[in-house]
Amino acid sequence: MTEKEIRIFLDETLEDIQDKLDAMDDDELDFETSDGLVSIETEDGTKYIVSRQSATNQIWLAEPINGWKFNLQDGKWISDKENHELYSFLEALLSQKLGKPIRLK
Known part of the structure; x- marks a missing residue:
């Protein structure tokens, strides 16, 4: 893939995660998006941040432990x-945190 194709795929992946979270309509999960970032929060305030790193062509995931x-x-x-x-x-x-299956695929 070219650099441009990878960057498009980065954005498409974040949009896909956002769409799937939106379709779940789960009261125990809330999420916000901004340019290149999806922030997922559980009822107890635990956050998971999925972000685009264009400079390195990576996606980073920050979670409470790692x-x-x-x-x-x-x-x-x-x-x-x-x-x-x-x-x-x-x-x-997310499944472990909420104690129930979560599907994003």
Whole structure:
């Protein structure tokens, strides 16, 4: 992919996460968006921040315990630490926090 295509994919990924959160209509999750950022908050105030890092062509995920950097590999965002796929990892974090399955795919 070219730099331009990667940047478009960065934006499309954040828009997709936003759309899927919006479609969930879950009272236990709230989210806000701004340019290049999706901030997800649970009822108890726990925040998860998914952000575009255009300079490095990455998506970063900040969660209460750790921060993760995701690189584009074969059309998926894969973490540089433990090879987590972004959507699956975010689903797992939110599912664990809320005690119920959360689906973003």
